[in-house]
Amino acid sequence: MDALGRHLLIELHDCNRSALDNLELVRDTLIETADRLDSTVLDVSTHKFDPIGVTAIVMIAESHLSIHTWPEHRYAAMDIFTCSKTMQSADVVGFLSTRLGAGNVQTVEVNRGILPLVRAGRPG
Amino acid sequence: MDALGRHLLIELHDCNRSALDNLELVRDTLIETADRLDSTVLDVSTHKFDPIGVTAIVMIAESHLSIHTWPEHRYAAMDIFTCSKTMQSADVVGFLSTRLGAGNVQTVEVNRGILPLVRAGRPG
Numbered sequence: 070m071d072a073l074g075r076h077l078l079i080e081l082h083d084c085n086r087s088a089l090d091n092l093e094l095v096r097d098t099l100i101e102t103a104d105r106l107d108s109t110v111l112d113v114s115t116h117k118f119d120p121i122g123v124t125a126i127v128m129i130a131e132s133h134l135s136i137h138t139w140p141e142h143r144y145a146a147m148d149i150f151t152c153s154k155t156m157q158s159a160d161v162v163g164f165l166s167t168r169l170g171a172g173n174v175q176t177v178e179v180n181r182g183i184l185p186l187v188r189a190g191r192p193g
Numbered sequence: 194m195d196a197l198g199r200h201l202l203i204e205l206h207d208c209n210r211s212a213l214d215n216l217e218l219v220r221d222t223l224i225e226t227a228d229r230l231d232s233t234v235l236d237v238s239t240h241k242f243d244p245i246g247v248t249a250i251v252m253i254a255e256s257h258l259s260i261h262t263w264p265e266h267r268y269a270a271m272d273i274f275t276c277s278k279t280m281q282s283a284d285v286v287g288f289l290s291t292r293l294g295a296g297n298v299q300t301v302e303v304n305r306g307i308l309p310l311v312r313a314g315r316p317g
Contacts, residue, residue: 073263074270076202078303114236114252126250126257128238133248137256137274139197139306146198146305150261150270179202179301181270182263 073182074132077158079147085170089138089145092117096125098168099134102161103127106153108134145169150181197306198256201282203271209294213262213269216241220249222292223258226285227251230277232258269293274305 088094096115103110109130116124121141127134132150139145147165149156158176166174212218220239227234233254240248245265251258256274263269271289273280282300290298 073266073268074261076270078200078305080305080307082308111240111248112238112250114238114250116235116252116254118254124235124252124256126236126238126252126259128240128248128250130240130242132261132270133250133259135250135257135259135274137198142197142306142308144197144306144308146200146256146274148272148274150259150272177303181202181204182266182268183204184206184266184268 072180073184074150074152075156076179076181077149077161078177078179079149079162079165080175081145081147081165081169081171082143082174083172084143084145086140086143088169089140089143090121090123092123092125094168095123095136095138098165099125099127099136102149102164103129103134105161105164106151106156108151108153196304197308198274198276199280200303200305201273201285202301202303203273203286203289204299205269205271205289205293205295206267206298207296208267208269210264210267212293213264213267214245214247216247216249218292219247219260219262222289223249223251223260226273226288227253227258229285229288230275230280232275232277
């Protein structure tokens, strides 16, 4: 099934608590993920919450990557939305799990932008 | 089912082509959506692509909103990730459809951050 974009919703559980509260580590992990996907980074936004938790969003020419962390629950929600046709989800998830010390990861991939002609089974 | 966050994936088809290429309109639509959700806006990133298409991402204290537009396909992919318990999806989708002239909208809602104790059926 062809689509304009691929969207990975990644649930990272049982992570390293201090990693999830380390803004620099989280931001660098997102940027390195973008680099591994051969993406073009356009902008990076981050925020450190008080008392704990961080958000980082990387806008890429191919869409975006985002992460929101709840260190108190050892949980992070990550999204990778890309137009890349070559992204290997397993590689990305493996890299993220290592960086954040995740013990339990669930991933859902959603096709975004399935156009009417494609939906009807005709090539777009 | 309780979760830390709710994530709406909104597929906006058959939109007004010029609306999707209007960076100011798209950005303001996202910010107004955040306001309607009583969100706290922390940062706004935008990009205008050459020759067409825009991206806008609004970081909110409750997570994020994003939109990527493909005016050539009259399509936009929007995401609303929020910790709000009160978001009325139908209201949000109605507002977006009007602003972007969408003729065909599909929405998927995904629960994010279902914690182990909640997954096991025990209150967290």
